[in-house]
Amino acid sequence: EVQLVESGGGLVQPGGSLRISCAVSGFTFSNYEMNWVRQAPGKGLEWISYISGRDGRNVNYADSVRGRFTISRDNAKNSLYLQMNSLRAEDTAVYYCARGGGSYADYDFWGQGTLVTVSS
Amino acid sequence: QSALTQPRSVSGSPGQSVTISCTGTSSDVGAYNYVSWYQQHPGKAPKLMLYDVSKRPSGVPDRFSGSKSGNTASLAISGLQAEDEADYYCCSSAGSYTYVVFGGGTKLTVL
Numbered sequence: 001e002v003q004l005v006e007s008g009g010g011l012v013q014p015g016g017s018l019r020i021s022c023a024v025s026g027f028t029f030s031n032y033e034m035n036w037v038r039q040a041p042g043k044g045l046e047w048i049s050y051i052s053g054r055d056g057r058n059v060n061y062a063d064s065v066r067g068r069f070t071i072s073r074d075n076a077k078n079s080l081y082l083q084m085n086s087l088r089a090e091d092t093a094v095y096y097c098a099r100g101g102g103s104y105a106d107y108d109f110w111g112q113g114t115l116v117t118v119s120s
Numbered sequence: 121q122s123a124l125t126q127p128r129s130v131s132g133s134p135g136q137s138v139t140i141s142c143t144g145t146s147s148d149v150g151a152y153n154y155v156s157w158y159q160q161h162p163g164k165a166p167k168l169m170l171y172d173v174s175k176r177p178s179g180v181p182d183r184f185s186g187s188k189s190g191n192t193a194s195l196a197i198s199g200l201q202a203e204d205e206a207d208y209y210c211c212s213s214a215g216s217y218t219y220v221v222f223g224g225g226t227k228l229t230v231l
Contacts, residue, residue, distance in 0.1 A: 035220075037166075044123070045158070045166060045209050047220040060218040096165060104154040104217045106171035113165060 002026040002109045004097050009114030016087050020114055022080040022097030030054055030075040033100030035107060036082050038093035046093075049082065053100075065091075087118045124149065124210055124223035131229040137198040140226045142210030143191060148221055150191040154213040157186060157195045160225075161206045169208075170195065197228070205230040 008020035022034070036049045049071040052058035056073045070083040080097050094115050098107035125143040132138040142149065142157075149155055155173045158166040168177050173193060174186040185196045193212070197204055210223040 033218075037222075044207075044225040045160075045211075045222045047211070047222060050218045050220070052218075058218070060216065062219075098166075101168065101171060101177070103172050104152070104213045105211045105220045106154075106156045106168060107158075107166075108168050108171075108177060110165040110167075 002099070004099065004109055004111035006095060006097055006111045006114035009095065009116045011117045011119065012087055013120050014088060014118055016118075017083070017085045018087065018116060019081060019083045020095055020116065022111055024078050024080070024097075024099075027099075029073075029078045034071075034073060034080045035098045035100060036071060036080075037096045037098050037107070037110075038091075039096070039113070040090070040093040043093075050100075051080070084116070087116075089118050092116060092118045122221070124212060124221055126208075126210060126223040126226045128224075129227045129229065131231055132197075132200045133231045134200050134202065136200050137196060138200060138228065139197075140195045140208055140210075140228070142193040142195070142212075142223050144193075144212055144214070144221070145191055148191075148212045148214035149188065149193050152213040152217070153188070154217065155186070155188055155193040156211045157184075158209045158211065159204075159206045160209065166209065200230050202230050204228060 050060040094113040099109040101108035156171040160166045170186040214221040
């Protein structure tokens with residue numbers, strides 16, 4: 001069974017940093033592209049980052065987070081990460097990791113999300 | 121890249137059909153056949169319903185179908201059921217294959 005479990009969310013002050021993780025199981029992690037998608041409270045979905053499979057050499061970021069967030073993966077640990085720096089109030093959201101389905105913009109499995117709250 | 125435009129809400133009675141539109145630009149929906157649709161029930165993670173405009177993942181009923189014309193994609197749901205009541209989001213590659221934008225979401229109410 002495919003499972004994605006996010007962790008590491010919490011309360012952080014504006015300007016602070018946080019790293020969230022996504023532990024996966026039930027599939028060969030290294031073969032899949034991965035993404036982070038977030039959802040602010042009561043709002044819609046926002047794609048924020050992509051990483052290619054295998055060596056994770058190719059990455060991409062939404063304009064709203066480029067230069068502040070860094071996506072990475074550790075295939076040996078079956079884990080995906082998002083390092084978030086210079087956090088702002090508008091980064092408050094539930095952060096989902098999502099597996100790429102083999103095409104583009106298709107996310108076939110999602111975690112349950114981890115809540116990041118940026119507030120003083 | 122701006123978000124794709126969806127109606128805020130649509131509604132229909134059980135058994136009826138509804139269509140949800142998703143309007144973008146020549147840089148996203150119009151440029152790629154990589155449009156997908158997600159269903160999200162309250163408090164739950166999104167679920168992939170359609171990808172590559174009109175392909176259904178395994179397990180998604182054929183009541184759900186997709187199409188695209190120019191800069192607008194559409195999700196059609198026939199034979200509405202109570203469990204279809206949810207938020208629906210469209211999504212498209214934009215500017216590059218791996219840069220993605222979502223629509224603002226549409227709340228489907230089954231009357």
